[in-house]
Structure formats: structure tokens, C-alpha cells
Amino acid sequence: MARKKITFNAEDWAKAYKNYLLQHGDILKEVKTLLHFTERPFVEFRKSFETLEELELTIVAAYFKKALKELEKDESFSSHSPKEQHLAFLYLLIELITEDEIFLTSFYKAKMKDSSFMIKLQKELKHHEISWAEMSGWRPDFVDKLNINPKKSILINHAFTCIVFFLKDKSSEKVDSDAYIEKTTDLLYKLTDTSTINSIVDLGRFMYSRKQTAFS
Amino acid sequence: MSQDKIAISKIGRAGKLVNAGAKVGANYMKHYTKRLLNKSSKNDLEEDNAKDIYKAFSELKGGPLKVAQMLSMGDQILPKAYINQFSKAQNQVDPLSYPLVRKIIRKAFGQNPESIFDDFSRDAVNAASIGQVHQGKIDGVKYAVKIQYPGVADSLKSDLRLITPVATRLLGFKKQDIAPYLEEVERKLLEETDYNQELRSAEFMIDACKDLQGLVFPTFRKELSSERVITMSWIDGVSLTDWIAGNPSQEARNEIGQYLWDFYQFQIHQLLFIHADPHPGNFIITKDNKLGVIDFGCVKEIPLDFYKSYSKLMLLGKNEIKSQELQFILEELEMLNLSDTQEEKDIIEGIFNKMFRLVGEPFFNDIFDFGNDEYFKSIFEQGESLSKNKEIRGLSARGSRHFIYFNRTYFGLYQLLNKIGAKINTGNAAMVENYSLV
Numbered sequence: 001m002a003r004k005k006i007t008f009n010a011e012d013w014a015k016a017y018k019n020y021l022l023q024h025g026d027i028l029k030e031v032k033t034l035l036h037f038t039e040r041p042f043v044e045f046r047k048s049f050e051t052l053e054e055l056e057l058t059i060v061a062a063y064f065k066k067a068l069k070e071l072e073k074d075e076s077f078s079s080h081s082p083k084e085q086h087l088a089f090l091y092l093l094i095e096l097i098t099e100d101e102i103f104l105t106s107f108y109k110a111k112m113k114d115s116s117f118m119i120k121l122q123k124e125l126k127h128h129e130i131s132w133a134e135m136s137g138w139r140p141d142f143v144d145k146l147n148i149n150p151k152k153s154i155l156i157n158h159a160f161t162c163i164v165f166f167l168k169d170k171s172s173e174k175v176d177s178d179a180y181i182e183k184t185t186d187l188l189y190k191l192t193d194t195s196t197i198n199s200i201v202d203l204g205r206f207m208y209s210r211k212q213t214a215f216s
Numbered sequence: 217m218s219q220d221k222i223a224i225s226k227i228g229r230a231g232k233l234v235n236a237g238a239k240v241g242a243n244y245m246k247h248y249t250k251r252l253l254n255k256s257s258k259n260d261l262e263e264d265n266a267k268d269i270y271k272a273f274s275e276l277k278g279g280p281l282k283v284a285q286m287l288s289m290g291d292q293i294l295p296k297a298y299i300n301q302f303s304k305a306q307n308q309v310d311p312l313s314y315p316l317v318r319k320i321i322r323k324a325f326g327q328n329p330e331s332i333f334d335d336f337s338r339d340a341v342n343a344a345s346i347g348q349v350h351q352g353k354i355d356g357v358k359y360a361v362k363i364q365y366p367g368v369a370d371s372l373k374s375d376l377r378l379i380t381p382v383a384t385r386l387l388g389f390k391k392q393d394i395a396p397y398l399e400e401v402e403r404k405l406l407e408e409t410d411y412n413q414e415l416r417s418a419e420f421m422i423d424a425c426k427d428l429q430g431l432v433f434p435t436f437r438k439e440l441s442s443e444r445v446i447t448m449s450w451i452d453g454v455s456l457t458d459w460i461a462g463n464p465s466q467e468a469r470n471e472i473g474q475y476l477w478d479f480y481q482f483q484i485h486q487l488l489f490i491h492a493d494p495h496p497g498n499f500i501i502t503k504d505n506k507l508g509v510i511d512f513g514c515v516k517e518i519p520l521d522f523y524k525s526y527s528k529l530m531l532l533g534k535n536e537i538k539s540q541e542l543q544f545i546l547e548e549l550e551m552l553n554l555s556d557t558q559e560e561k562d563i564i565e566g567i568f569n570k571m572f573r574l575v576g577e578p579f580f581n582d583i584f585d586f587g588n589d590e591y592f593k594s595i596f597e598q599g600e601s602l603s604k605n606k607e608i609r610g611l612s613a614r615g616s617r618h619f620i621y622f623n624r625t626y627f628g629l630y631q632l633l634n635k636i637g638a639k640i641n642t643g644n645a646a647m648v649e650n651y652s653l654v
Contacts, residue, residue, distance in 0.1 A: 076330060080315070087315035095319070171370050178316055178366035185313075 008040055010048040014059045018103045027110040028052060053120070056111060061124050063100075064159070067093040068128060082132035083189045086155060089132075090162050090181050097163060098174075105167050118160070125156050151192060158188055311340040311348050312365060320363055324442040332440065333359070342497075346409060346513075351450060358450035359437065360510070362411070369409035372402065400617040404492075408513040411446040418448075418512035424487055430475035432500075432508040451508035456496040460635055468505050473586065473638020475507040480629050488523055492516040492621040494628035496635070516621040525549050526622065530576040532569060539565060550616045563607050564614075571598060575626070578642040586630065587637035 008016070016038045021027055028034050031052050035042055049055045070092055071077050071085075080088060097104055111117050126149075133152035161184065166177040317340075321329045329336040333352035340348035347364040407413055415436055422433040434448035441447050454462070459472075476499075483490045491498075493514035500508035525548040528537070537545075542565055546552040551564055574595055578584040585591075633640070 076328075084313060084315055087313045088318070091315050091319040171367060175366035175370065178319070182313055182316055182366075 008038065008044055008048070010055075010058060013038075013045065013048055013055055014062065017055060017059060018100065021103055021106055025106060027056075027107060053117070056107075056117070057121055057124050060107075060112075060121055061128075063093060063096050064125055065128065066096055068130070070096075082134075083185065085132035086158075086189075087181065087185050089130075090159060090185070091178075093159060094162065094166050094177060094181070097166065101167070104163070108164065108167050112160075112164070122153065122156055126152060130155060154188065154192065158184060311343055312363065314338045316366070317350065317363055320366075320444060321361075324445045325440060329361075333361075336361075352447070358452075359440075359447050360434065360450045361440070362446045362448075364409065364411065364444040369406060372405050372409070400620050404514060404516070404621060407515075410443060411441060411513075412443050414446060414513045415441050417515040421483070421487070421489065421491065421512060421515070424489075425479065425482060428475075428479055428482055430471065430506050431479055432502055432506045434508075434510060448510075451500045451502065451510060453500040453502040453508055456499040456501060456632070456636075459501040460496075460637075466637070466639070469587075469636050469638050470640055471505055472501060472507055473633050473636045474640045476629065476632060476636070476638075477640050477642060479507070479509070480625070484518070484523075484625075485527075488518040488520065490516050490518060490622075490625050492625045494625060494632055496632065499632075514621075516618075516625070518622065519618060521548065522616055522618045522622070529568060529572040530579060532572045532576060534576070534580050542569065549619070551614055553614065567602060571602075574598060578630075582641060582643040583639060584642040585639040586633035587639060589634070592630075592634055 013034070016034060017028060020034065020037050031042065031045060034052070035045060049058070067089055071089060074088075077085060077088060130152055133149060133155050162177070162181050165180045166174060169177045169180075171177075318328050321327070321332070325332060329350070329352065333354055335351075335353040337351045339350075341351050341360075342349040346368045347362045350361045350363065352359045352361050415438065418433075418436060425431060425433070432451055434451055436449075437447040453459075464472075476494075480490070480494070491509065491512060491514070493511060498509065498511040500510055502508055525545050528545050529549075532542075543552060543561055546561075546564060546568060547554075551568065552561055556564070577591070578586075
């Protein structure tokens with residue numbers, strides 16, 4: 001008989017949460033149930049998490065973290081363009097969630113439609129460094145003043161939509177998810193392309209700086 | 217180049233075609249307004265329409281693009297503006313992103329392309345209707361790696377349903393003329409999406425044709441091929457279109473034309489199994505003037521009964537056939553129905569008698585000049601007069617479904633030879649005769 005693990009770490013709690021959902025077909029409502037399911041004391045849970053929601057956020061964020069970590073190991077990744085980096089990230093993320101598709105489908109139905117949970121999740125994910133989300137070129141002053149990165153938010157939200165599409169995708173071998181990723185990424189990068197604005201601002205600066213000489 | 221733009225949902229795909237339809241409507245308005253000012257010709261209108269339809273087909277890829285390819289081969293059927301636009305379908309569509317290419321290869325073979333190949337092109341070197349080609353290298357040997365666009369197979373059925381009204385309204389086809397054949401087209405297109413099937417067809421055909429002169433075939437890497445990826449040795453050379461554009465000598469044209477003719481006659485009359493996609497993008501001309509065959513996705517098995525009846529028609533110009541016998545052949549080919557009146561039978565018989573004497577002409581000459589535009593003009597004129605013939609318009613849709621790919625192959629071959637401008641030895645009547653009497 002396998003020996004009972006001495007202490008549960010964050011990963012063990014996440015695993016237990018997933019197992020519970022897979023066995024009972026519903027998400028956990030209380031920490032108490034998880035403690036009962038694992039036969040672990042509350043004090044042990046508190047060593048890893050403050051609340052059940054924190055555990056849930058960690059579970060979903062872990063897929064993102066793992067994908068980012070895997071990409072760091074990929075030597076060719078740095079040679080990709082930002083758009084290709086985003087695509088590579090999305091494909092890897094989808095590969096990772098494929099392993100937990102049954103869990104995530106149930107989890108999505110119960111949790112990922114909850115906007116407050118999703119806002120917290122996005123906040124959690126914003127702490128991670130996403131190199132291809134760096135904003136370059138001109139942007140409004142308030143963006144820097146408020147220390148916000150709207151591009152990062154857009155990319156994270158885009159990743160969420162890809163996950164949702166994947167979970168609902170009924171095409172054979174989920175090939176439509178690939179097409180969805182290609183198509184939406186293409187659109188996203190076209191919509192967020194600021195090169196035209198950069199040119200307009202550049203021209204504006206030029207005209208302004210020459211107003212005394214050229215247009216006087 | 218911009219990234220892939222495949223429309224995935226049925227609504228999205230329908231939207232593309234509806235959009236094309238709306239644009240065509242706008243083109244007509246533009247045309248009639250301009251015409252009031254005497255500033256627009258019908259060619260301008262066709263050019264605008266063709267551009268918009270092609271754009272919609274191109275973004276949808278899969279079925280519509282395949283149809284665009286098939287239409288572009290019918291030089292004598294469509295106005296020139298359509299041909300110019302649809303010819304693009306033979307080698308120009310937006311590529312898939314490299315991360316997706318990596319994912320597909322990783323999923324198929326468990327490793328990234330950089331781990332499998334010593335060298336692998338990040339960008340597609342060629343784009344086809346349902347896949348794109350990358351170049352890889354292993355131990356100094358170059359390979360063509362064809363990767364299928366995602367969702368192509370799933371989209372084909374709905375695409376074909378969407379194409380029907382567009383084709384009938386915009387291109388002037390009668391719905392009943394094409395509806396019975398869509399099933400055959402659908403079956404063939406779906407076959408093309410299975411690269412395992414392509415590999416089997418290629419192996420069969422390459423083995424059967426290995427002793428034919430002047431042909432170069434790729435070798436396939438089975439372990440690097442799957443349902444969505446196919447890996448074959450790279451054939452160095454230029455595409456047939458580029459080769460023709462380079463204005464080769466008449467001798468070289470004749471040589472290539474002969475290889476092509478012999479290749480097809482062997483398939484038709486001996487294998488009863490044909491490479492049914494003779495468009496220029498599927499052929500490469502090597503440095504030493506050999507004909508490389510690089511795509512085996514579309515093949516067609518010819519039923520013996522159909523073959524025998526068709527061959528008898530091809531020999532109409534050589535052997536005098538009694539009216540009763542000709543009508544019997546036409547019945548076998550489902551061109552005549554039992555319910556037809558004698559008048560209808562006479563109309564059909566007259567058409568086929570005329571048409572097949574013309575189409576079979578190359579077989580009754582030892583040497584035939586496919587570069588002779590007059591010959592193609594007479595085929596076109598006959599086609600034109602048929603399409604305008606009121607007696608025919610009143611007839612119901614008819615003909616064996618096997619006509620589609622068989623005719624596509626014959627007309628595709630003739631047109632390729634015309635483009636090449638080849639004057640070749642075509643005295644194969646004896647061969648046709650022998651086999652048609654089997």
C-alpha cells in the first residue's frame with residue numbers, strides 16, 4: 001500500500017481539486033469538501049492558499065505558466081516575430097490543455113463564465129512576463145503613467161477565447177481550433193498595428209518642429 | 217505575405233460567398249453607370265467580377281479553390297478575365313503560420329521540423345489548394361513536405377453546397393447540369409484530403425509507370441507522411457508555367473509534350489487509372505528536360521465499361537459507326553435515356569458525332585500539332601454553339617458521372633499540350649482500338 005504523502009504542496013492541492021471535479025462532475029464549493037476529500041487538515045491548505053478561489057486561479061494560470069516556461073526552453077522561439085511568438089504560445093497552450101480537456105470543459109461551464117473570476121485570472125496572468133506583448137512605438141501618455149499594458153491584456157484575453165473555442169470545438173481532431181487561432185491572431189495583429197499612427201505622429205512632430213522655418 | 221485567412225464556420229464561409237455576390241452586383245452597377253458614359257467594356261466588368269469571385273474563393277481555400285482551379289483549366293469555356301484570375305488558384309494562396317506548421321509536424325511525428333530535418337524552410341515555398349509545401353533537407357537530400365490546411369476536409373461539403381448557387385448564377389451554369397456531378401466531385405475532393413490515400417496512389421502509379429521514358433517521380437518517405445503531411449523527395453527544376461514562359465525551343469517543347477502524352481495514354485489505356493489533375497502546377501521540368509510529376513492527390517479509376525464505350529466514341533473519326541450502334545454506346549454512357557423521344561436521340565447523336573470526331577482527331581494523325589490554335593478554336597466554337605443551342609437547353613441533365621474527371625483529364629491534357637505548343641506523335645489509335653474491344 002502506498003504511503004500517505006507527508007505534506008501537500010500547491011501542486012498536490014491542484015491535482016486533488018481536478019480529481020474531485022472529475023470524480024464528482026462538479027466544482028468544489030467549499031474548502032471543507034476538499035479537505036474531506038483529501039483527508040488533510042485546513043492548516044496544510046493554508047500553507048499554499050488563502051482561499052479556494054486562489055487555488056482555482058492557480059490551476060488555470062498554471063497552463064499559461066507552463067507554456068511560457070516551455071517556450072523559454074525553445075531555442076528557435078527568440079527568432080520568431082512577435083506575432084509568431086504569440087501563435088507559438090497559443091498552440092503550446094492548447095496542447096497543454098488538451099491533456100486536461102475533460103476537467104477544463106467542466107471547469108469552464110462552472111467557473112470561466114463568471115466574469116469576476118475571469119477578471120481576477122487576468123490580473124494574476126498579467127504578472128507574468130510576456131515578451132511579445134511589449135509595446136513599441138508611439139502610445140498615449142496615460143498608458144505609461146498608469147503603468148498599464150493594454151496589448152498584454154488583449155493577448156491574454158485572446159488566449160482565453162482560443163481556450164473556449166477549443167473546448168467547444170467539435171471538428172475532427174479539433175482542426176478548426178487551429179484555423180481559429182490563425183485567423184483571429186491575424187486579425188488581432190492587424191487591428192493592433194500602430195505603424196500608421198506612428199507615421200502620422202512622426203509627420204506631426206516633423207511639421208511642428210519645422211513650423212518656424214518651413215511654414216513661416 | 218499576409219497570414220492565413222481560412223473562414224472556418226459555415227456562416228463565415230457563406231458570408232464570404234455572399235460578399236462576393238454583393239461585390240459582383242456592385243460591379244454590374246459600376247459597369248452600367250460607366251457604360252452610360254461609354255467608359256466601360258464587358259471585359260472590365262468580367263475582370264472586376266473575376267477578381268471578386270477569386271478573392272472569395274481564395275480566402276475560403278479548400279473546395280472553392282479547387283473549383284477555381286478546375287474552372288481555370290477550361291480556357292475555352294470561361295471568359296478570359298475569369299481564366300486570368302482563376303489561374304492564380306494554381307499557385308497563389310496565403311500560407312499558414314510557421315508555429316502551426318511546427319505544431320502539425322510535431323503532432324504527426326512527435327518532433328519539431330528542426331529536429332527531423334537538418335534544414336527546414338520556415339516559409340512555404342509553394343501553396344496549393346488544400347495544402348502548402350515546405351522544403352526540408354536530411355543528409356543533403358532535399359524533400360518537399362506538403363502540409364494540409366486545417367479543417368479543409370470538414371469544410372468541403374458545405375463549400376460545395378455554397379458553390380452551387382454562385383456557379384449557377386454568376387458563371388451561367390444550369391443548376392441541373394452540375395448538381396448530379398457534385399457528389400462525384402465531393403467524393404474526389406474528400407479523397408484528396410487524405411494524404412495516406414495519395415501516398416498509396418502515388419506508389420501504385422510510380423511503380424506502374426517506372427519504365428516510361430522522360431518521366432521523373434519523387435520517392436516518398438512513409439515514416440514522414442500522415443493523413444495531413446506528406447513527404448517526398450524534391451524534384452529540382454522549374455514549374456511547367458515558368459518553363460513555357462522561358463520560351464523553350466520547339467524541340468524541347470515537343471519532347472516534353474511527348475512525355476506528357478505517353479504518360480497519359482499509358483494511364484488511360486493500360487492502367488485504367490489516371491492522374492486526373494493535369495494542371496501546370498503539378499509538373500516540374502528538370503534541367504535535363506524531363507517531366508517531373510509531383511502531385512498524386514487526384515486520381516480516378518476508370519470503370520472498364522465506361523472506358524470501352526468512351527473509346528469507341530473517340531474512334532468515331534476513324535471507324536464509321538451505324539446510327540443504331542452509336543445510340544447504343546450513348547445509352548451505355550447514360551447520354552441517352554430510355555424515355556428520350558427519337559427526336560431527342562437524334563439531337564444527342566448529332567452532337568456527339570460531331571464533337572468526338574473533333575476531339576478524337578489527334579488519334580488519327582501520326583503527328584499532331586497541339587500548338588495549332590485553330591484546332592482549339594474549332595472545339596471552342598463547337599462548345600459555344602452547343603451552349604447556345606435551344607434544342608439542347610430543353611434536354612434534361614445527363615451523362616455518366618465518370619465523364620467529369622475523365623473529361624477533365626482529357627481537356628486538361630489537351631490544354632497543357634496547347635500551352636506547351638507541342639507537336640507530337642499521337643498515332644495511338646491502334647492502342648485505343650485494341651483496348652476498347654477488350
